[in-house]
Amino acid sequence: MNHTFTLPNSGHNFDAKASKLGMWLFLYTELLLFGGLFLVYMVYRYLNQEAFLEASYELNVWMGGINTVILLTSSMTIAMSITALQKGDKKLSVTLQWITIAAALAFLVIKYFEWGAKFEHGLFPGMEHYNSLPVGERLYYYLYFFMTGLHALHVIVGGVFIMVVIKKVENGSVNQKRYSLLENSGLYWHLVDLIWIYLFPLFYLIH
């Protein structure tokens, strides 16, 4: 009887390195997903330089700047929460993760007001004012909504991911010895941060 025989290299074993490798590979695909958009942005910025410049004055650098600070800080808190868990301080780790989620919410609220102002000015694709703009400016706003919208979606996914991890830390299935899931949520959060770091100058700062 060999019922009990299990291979040492079983796919059903817990393997922290495998899950981390899987996460990194997934992040590559995310980068390429946004990479396609960056490519389109680059081409159209080159073709419509004046219009892109004109349209970019419409964005609120202050709101974008505050959001950048918020995201950067939240990247720090999630990194700290990993260290906290590694050192065995479960409570601190959970608190830091909640702070990260609060930052994500703050980011989204500011984003909401930013988008809301654009809607009021009729700048969303399909609105009347939008349709009267020159082609280059329409492209700019379109890419602005597409890229920051997709990014905001990633902020939401990242926030939900961290909430799942909080639950798992609290019930002990993610712990001092087995923290790769928390680490992965951190990696994902850093990606969200990183993409914003490119979006911010591309849309708000280049003048």
Next chain:
Amino acid sequence: MTAATTVEQPNFFQAKRGLFSWIFTLDHKRIGLLYLYSVGSFFLVGLTLGLLMRLELLNPGKDIMEAQTYNQVFTLHGVIMIFLFIIPSIPAVFGNFFLPLMIGTDDVAFPRLNLFSWWLYVLGALFALSTLVFGDGPADTGWTFYAPYSVNTTTNVSLSVMAALVLGFSSILTGLNFIVTIHRLRTPGMGFNQMPLFAWSLYATSWIQLLATPVIGITLLMIFAERTFGVGLFDPSIGGDPILYQHMFWIYSHPAVYIMALPAMGIVSELIPTFAQRTIFGYKAIAYSSMAIAFIGYFVWGHHMFTSGMSGPAAVIFSILTFMVAIPTAIKVFNWVATLYKGSIVIEIPLLFALAFIFNFLIGGLTGLVLGALAADVHVHDTYFVVGHFHYVMFGGTGFAFMGAMHYWFPKIWGKMYNKLWAGIAFAFVFIGFNVLYFPMFILGIMGMPRRYYDYLPEFHPLNMISTYGSWILAAGIVIMIVNLIVSKRKGEKAAANPWNGITLEWQTSSPPPLHNFDKMPELPEGGPYNYPNAKNA
């Protein structure tokens, strides 16, 4: 089962029963079979559509369908064959089933993600099929969804691109799973250079799946958004650039050709040493050439666009890079042929498919060089020459490798042997039918017959008739093959665990394999994965 043997483990078919034990299974072997049944069904749908197209082209003028119907049929044929059949075919079916067995483990690294990939595949398939019933019917753009037409047509382009998007994610997750599996789960003692070559080819394929597919995902999302919000990303009448769409489409879709071809080459690299019963010639050359093809394959997309507006220097660079892909491909072919030389060749059906692969792929590959050459491409671009070329590579190559793998691993999957006589007859029909169907297309293309029309000039009539007759021979062969395999699965003779005397690890376990693949530690062959101990020239 006699009492004298040790109590046998139930095999993976017997371990659990019922529909739910299949569609929610985490077992890589069952997921592989789920893919086999779903991919196989769509192959038959695509095949039927192809037969209908050939029937329409039997005579000039309208035979059985209107021009618009023909446009929708060839689009659906393309979408189904590319996204629902070829891309998932070998990796998702045989990769899932055999990669863990061949590297001596009991599952892929992320079994749940694997099941999720299959579910995404089903969802994507439902999207693709739903185009049939809603609105103006399936898209009529060709599988390339070229803008601006894809933005303006009233047919169901939005649903079709969503289907391709979802199927893309399924493909990404399978690739991700395989890369991690290969890195983390090889049996102790198996380095990268002791891996079977099929695993190597899957490794190269997975990287392409991972790094190219997101680009098409975002591109198709942009088409979707453009149709929904009417923003001119790609439509020039509202400020977009259609050439940009073509670039972004081919940035994925050319590497995707290697997603389809590389696993097939991996299959051939398994079949040839097994049936020549000798060490593969140039193991490392074959392994690394897969990686080389994957790498160079990223930088050749522009050769689809020589006639659509590209600067001279860019065209020359893309052309040179295209020729460079031929080098690692030729390295593989020479190594396969050199492996056969002085081997103890056993002629079995899978070997016939492997040899047919080399024959077809050689024609497909060399005509690809004609298309990659700038001057020649201007002449044959968008003619039947192109149709002939990619069917020789995709069907003659990947399709034949798929059928070869099906026969090669049939006894391992079901523990039965197929009827060899009928398998041989089916092979003859398929091989002859295939060549009769597609070879005339090269001549038609050189003569100037454009592709994607339901009608043609009278001087193209004879060759089109021959081609359509070929499609019937081919279809007959495929029907014989499928019937033979189904009958053999039910009533075939019981097969030995290792009927081909193979030495890769999947042959060390029983057939069908037990739930956890191995009842004892698999033993690596001394001196490399193809080091046949009794080979005359060892």
